[in-house]
Amino acid sequence: MLDTPKSLRLQIGIFGRTNVGKSSFLNMIAGQDVAMTSTVPGTTTDVVEKSMELLPVGPVNFLDTAGFDDVSTLSAQRIERSRKIFDRADIAVIICEAGIWTKFEEELSEIMKEKKIPFVIAVNKIDNVAPTETFIGNLKKKSPRILLCSSIDGDMELRDKYIIDFKNLILEILPTDFSTPMPLLGDLISPGGLTVMIIPIDSEAPKGRIILPQVQAIRDVLDFDAGSVVVKETEYPAILDKLKVKPDLVICDSQVVDHMVKHTPEDIPCTTFSILFSRFKGDLVEEVKGAAAIANLKNEDKIIIAESCSHHPNQDDIGRVKIPRWLNNYLKHSPNISHSAGRDYPENINDYKVIIHCGACMLTRNEKLVRIEKAKQAEVPITNYGIAISMMQGVLERVLTPFPEALAAFKESIGD
Numbered sequence: 001m002l003d004t005p006k007s008l009r010l011q012i013g014i015f016g017r018t019n020v021g022k023s024s025f026l027n028m029i030a031g032q033d034v035a036m037t038s039t040v041p042g043t044t045t046d047v048v049e050k051s052m053e054l055l056p057v058g059p060v061n062f063l064d065t066a067g068f069d070d071v072s073t074l075s076a077q078r079i080e081r082s083r084k085i086f087d088r089a090d091i092a093v094i095i096c097e098a099g100i101w102t103k104f105e106e107e108l109s110e111i112m113k114e115k116k117i118p119f120v121i122a123v124n125k126i127d128n129v130a131p132t133e134t135f136i137g138n139l140k141k142k143s144p145r146i147l148l149c150s151s152i153d154g155d156m157e158l159r160d161k162y163i164i165d166f167k168n169l170i171l172e173i174l175p176t177d178f179s180t181p182m183p184l185l186g187d188l189i190s191p192g193g194l195t196v197m198i199i200p201i202d203s204e205a206p207k208g209r210i211i212l213p214q215v216q217a218i219r220d221v222l223d224f225d226a227g228s229v230v231v232k233e234t235e236y237p238a239i240l241d242k243l244k245v246k247p248d249l250v251i252c253d254s255q256v257v258d259h260m261v262k263h264t265p266e267d268i269p270c271t272t273f274s275i276l277f278s279r280f281k282g283d284l285v286e287e288v289k290g291a292a293a294i295a296n297l298k299n300e301d302k303i304i305i306a307e308s309c310s311h312h313p314n315q316d317d318i319g320r321v322k323i324p325r326w327l328n329n330y331l332k333h334s335p336n337i338s339h340s341a342g343r344d345y346p347e348n349i350n351d352y353k354v355i356i357h358c359g360a361c362m363l364t365r366n367e368k369l370v371r372i373e374k375a376k377q378a379e380v381p382i383t384n385y386g387i388a389i390s391m392m393q394g395v396l397e398r399v400l401t402p403f404p405e406a407l408a409a410f411k412e413s414i415g416d
C-alpha cells in the first residue's frame with residue numbers, strides 16, 4: 001500500500017541474448033536476488049518484474065525478458081511475452097558481451113529505434129573479456145550511451161561505480177513524460193481552490209476503499225494546494241448547496257454524469273474522471289473523435305470493448321453489461337461486440353469499427369499511447385468508457401468545456 005503504482009513507474013526493459021547476464025544485471029542494480037540466475041541458458045522462465053526506487057531517477061519497474069534466442073521447451077510463448085515488452089518499455093537496456101554483437105543485438109537496436117525507445121547498451125562481463133576500443137567505437141554508432149560493467153564482480157566499489165554510471169545514463173534518456181509529468185487536474189484548479197468529487201458506491205466499488213483514479217485525483221488536488229469534498233451522487237445536490245464558495249471544478253464517475261450535469265449550475269465547470277484520465281494517460285482529442293464515431297455504427301458492425309485488467313465479470317460489469325446496454329439504447333440496434341482483457345490487446349484491430357477502451361488506470365501513459373497509435377495506424381476510432389458514456393448520455397460537450405481543444409475536435413467530428 002506504500003508503493004507507487006506500477007502504472008506511474010518508469011518501465012525499463014532489459015533485453016539481450018540468453019545467458020548474457022540479464023538477470024544478474026538486474027540483481028546487481030537491485031542489490032538482491034530478484035531473478036534466478038544460472039549459467040544454463042534459458043533460466044529466466046518468464047518476464048520478471050522488479051519495482052524499486054532508483055534514486056535520483058525515481059520509482060522504476062524493471063522488465064527482465066527471456067532471451068529471444070531461447071530454444072528450450074515452451075520458449076515460443078516466452079518469446080511472444082518478451083516481444084510485448086517492447087510495447088511497455090519507456091526505455092531499454094540491451095545487454096551484450098565484449099566483442100559479441102550479433103544479428104540478434106542488431107535487430108534489437110533496430111526495433112528500439114523504430115519504436116523510438118531510448119536505450120543504453122550495457123557491455124557485461126568485462127572482468128572476463130575487456131572490450132576493445134574498436135568494439136566500443138562501433139557500439140557508439142548505435143547508441144552514444146554505453147555502460148561497461150560486470151554484474152557478477154565481487155568488488156563492491158566497482159559494483160557501486162557501475163550502478164552510478166547506469167543511473168547517470170538513465171537520467172540522460174529519461175522521457176519528459178516521466179521527468180516532468182503532466183498534472184491530472186492541477187492545472188484546472190487554483191491554489192486554495194475547491195473541487196468536488198462525486199463517487200458512487202455501488203456493487204462494483206471495492207470493499208473498504210476507493211479506486212486508483214479517484215485516489216490519484218485526490219492526491220493531485222493536494223499536490224496543487226487545493227481542497228476536495230468527496231460525496232456520493234445522492235448527496236451531491238444538498239452538499240453543493242451547503243458550500244459557501246463555488247468549486248473550481250466538479251468531477252464525477254462517468255456512470256453518474258447525467259446526474260452531475262443536471263445538478264451543476266452552468267457557471268461551475270464539471271468533467272469526469274474518464275476525461276481527466278484520457279488526457280493524462282493518452283490523447284483526449286483522439287478519444288473524443290473516437291466517441292463521435294459511435295453514432296455512425298450500423299447494425300452488426302464489429303466493435304471491441306478492451307479492458308486492461310482481467311477480472312471475473314459481475315452482474316453490473318461495466319464492460320460486459322452496462323456499456324453494451326447503453327450502446328443498445330443509444331443506437332437502437334446491437335453492434336457485434338467482442339471483448340479483450342489484460343495485456344492481450346488484439347492484433348487484428350482493423351476488423352473493428354470502433355474500440356471502446358477502459359480508463360487504463362493500470363497502464364502507463366506510454367502503454368496507452370502505443371494502443372492509441374496502433375488504432376490510428378489501423379484507422380480505427382478509439383475512445384474510452386467514460387467518454388463514450390457521456391456521449392451516449394448527450395452531455396459530452398458540457399463535460400468537455402474545461403478542454404476547449406477537445407471540445408472543438410468533438411464538434412467538428414459530429415459536423416457541428
Ligand code: SF4
Nearest residue numbers: 308309358359361362
Ligand atoms: S479495467 Fe481499466 S479502468 Fe478498470 S481498473 Fe483496470 S486499468 Fe483501470
